[in-house]
Amino acid sequence: MYEEKATTPPLNSEKQLGDSSSLEKAGSDPHDYAVHADDDRYHFDAADLDRVQRRLHQRHVQMIAIAGTIGTGLFLGSGHALQNAGPLGALIAYCLVGSVAYSSLCAIGEMTSHAPISGTFPHFAARWVDPALGFAVGWNYFYNNAITFPTEITAATILLSYWDSNTGHQPIYIAVLCVCACLINLFGVRYFGESEFAFSIIKLSLITGLIIAGLVITCGGGPDHTRHGFQYWRNPGPIAEFLETGGLGKFLAILSVLVQAAFSFQGMELVAIAASETQSPRRNIAKAVRRVFYRILVFYILGVLVTGMLVPYNDPHLLSASGTAAESPYVIAMQLAGIKTLPGIINGAIFTSAFSAGNSYLFVSSRILYGLALRGQAPRIFTKCTKKGLPIMAVGFTCLFSALAFLSVQSTANQVFNWLVNLTTVGGFFSWATMNLTFLRFYAGYKAQGLDRKKLVYYSSLQPYLAWWGLFWTSLFILINGFAVFWDFNASGFLTAYINIPIFFGLYFGWKLYRKTKWWKAKEMDFFTGVPTLEETETPFVPPTTIWGKIFEFLF
Known part of the structure; x- marks a missing residue:
């Protein structure tokens, strides 16, 4: 069996290890790690040492968690969800997908609470399921985010056209x-942490203001003094139909929005990916994961409920494909209510959201590439770090993907760009499915080796049922991702919707055959090598004593 090498604790803030030989697995006893001095497979090279530094503070982590749950998918995408499924259909879809996203975050949150190290869930998959699965999901997640980075930059550029419609300026903005x-x-x-902190404050202020404004308008507080209430649930109705396909149409409409809503929720895992660069990662990430449930409930579910009260799903303005705030249901509601000054402000805030998303995707993809290189699943040059712990080669290489944004400028290359975007759509579902599958194996290994999950800083009492729930639905999302193409079949639409499936399994079986890997048995899993202790990562918690300190602690 191929032995996947584990990372050692970071050199900057963890205890430096004098013994450079270590195992990810050395027998059925998890506490028995023999040193095979004559076998090079069990030695760490300098390139295998994790050198990133813990420079993210509590407030950064909390706001990064918010940034992962609020984005253009909520500000703009909720309008398309309303149009396609109606107010009740959109609400059902977002509630279901929100529960799936939360299950995936709980899974990675608990595993990260055990091992806050570089590589995150691809490393966990390699360590507790199969090294080939870690390789496949790692590269899948890398190219998915690396390509999405220029996509978000393009979206931000389109938002600028709200003020400047001159297409000749688009390459400059990009x-x-x-x-x-x-x-x-x-x-x-x-x-990165400081920028995301600022962007997240803007996002939080925007969505809070929009929800409050929406509630005021629906209660008759707008310039037209019209009380909307739930009138649009009665006329045109609570659920739209998909392509007017009869009784099946309402079900298919909700199904179509399930996939769209799932795209909006993707990115929550960013907070766990940053664990190896976070101060007191176990405590801070546990706090962030616990609060995500309420953020989903308030910002997404309440936000979608309010949009369904403000705008009828057959409003012609929802058909807008401008990519600017003009297609936001909140802006449409304000225009219908006679409010004319806020749309430009909202567009500016959504612009920062799109740029923040691109910024985050660049960060995430570079750290995943760095984690792959640490395990020998990517070229070792990507393990190179600066003295301050920046994986400079991984970041620099990922930055090169920004050039793809220029494909959107030329009409001849725009189709290629759209294909690249569509290739990444199912990648996030594979990531969620892998998180839940890996947790189920993690859960089995903990139980088989007599370890107590309740001693972790974060654990969910709803596990493993949450993981089974998440695995089922993400697997379904992968299968139904492109179902609409069967109503108007075309080869390119089918290919871009489903090509990622053979790519993922090609990566998995290719690495499996190349390295002859096998699934880890529960009693053989390694939960200790290279995993820093609580004393090595956590600083003592000092409770605030002032009123402002208590408010800060509550918010961040």
Whole structure:
């Protein structure tokens, strides 16, 4: 069996290890790690040492968690969900997908609470399921986020057209935004944390203000003083129909929005991916994961409920494909109510949201590439770090993907760009499915080896049922991702909807055959090698004593 090498604790903030030989698995007894001095497979090279540094503070982590749950999918995508499924259909879809997203986050949150190290869930998959699964999901997640990075930059550029409709300026805007995102990441994780902190405050302020404004308008507080209530649930109705397909149409309408809503929720796992660069990661990530449930409930579910009260699903403005705030249901509601000054402000805030998303995807993909390189599943050059712990080669290589954004400028290349975007759509579902599958194996290994999950800083009492729930639905999302193409079949639509499935399994079986890997048995899993102790990662918690300190602690 191929032995996957584990990472050692970070050199900067963890205890440095003098013995460089270690095992990810060395027998059926998890506490028995023999040193095979004559076997090179069990030795760490300098490239295998994790050198990132813990520079993210509590407030960064909490706001990054918010940034992962609020984005353009909520501000703009909720309008398309309303149009396709109606107010009740959209609400059902977002509730279901929210529960699936939460199950995936709980799974990775608990595993990260045990092992807050670089590589995150691809490393966990390699360590507790099969090294080939870690390789497949790691590369899948890398190229999915690396391609989504220029996609978000393009979305931000389109938002700028709200003020500047001159298409000749688009390449300039793309270049400026790409350079800004790359510089933020090249300056180091602390600058990334500060930028996401600021962007998240804007997002939080925007969605809170929009929900409050929506409630005021629906209660008759707008300039037209019209009380909307739930009138649009009665006329045109609670659920739209998919392509007017009769009785089946309402079900298919909800089904179509399930996939769309899932795209909106993707990105929550960012907070766990940043664990290896977070101060007191176990305590701070546990706090962030616990609060995500309420953020989903308030911002997504309440937000979708309010939009369904403000705008009828057959409103012609919802058909807008401008990519700007003009297609936001909140903006449409304000225009219908006679409010004319806020749309430009909302567009500016959504612009920062799109740029923040691109910034985050660049960060995430570079750290996943770094984690792959640490395990020998990517070229070792990507393990190179600066003295301040920045994986400079991984970040620099990922920045090169920004050039793909320029494909959207030329009409001849725009189709290629759209294909690349569509190739990534199912990648997030594979990631969620892998998180839940890996947790089920993690759960089995903990139980088989007599370890107590309740001693972890974070654990969910709803597990393993949450993981089974998440695994079932994410597997279904993968299968129904492109179901609409069968109503108007075309080869390119089918290919872009489902090509990621053979790519993923090609990566999995290719690495499995190349390295002859096998699934880990529960009693053989290694839960200790290279995993820092609580004393090595956590600083003592000092409770706030002032009123402002208590407010800060409550918010962040």
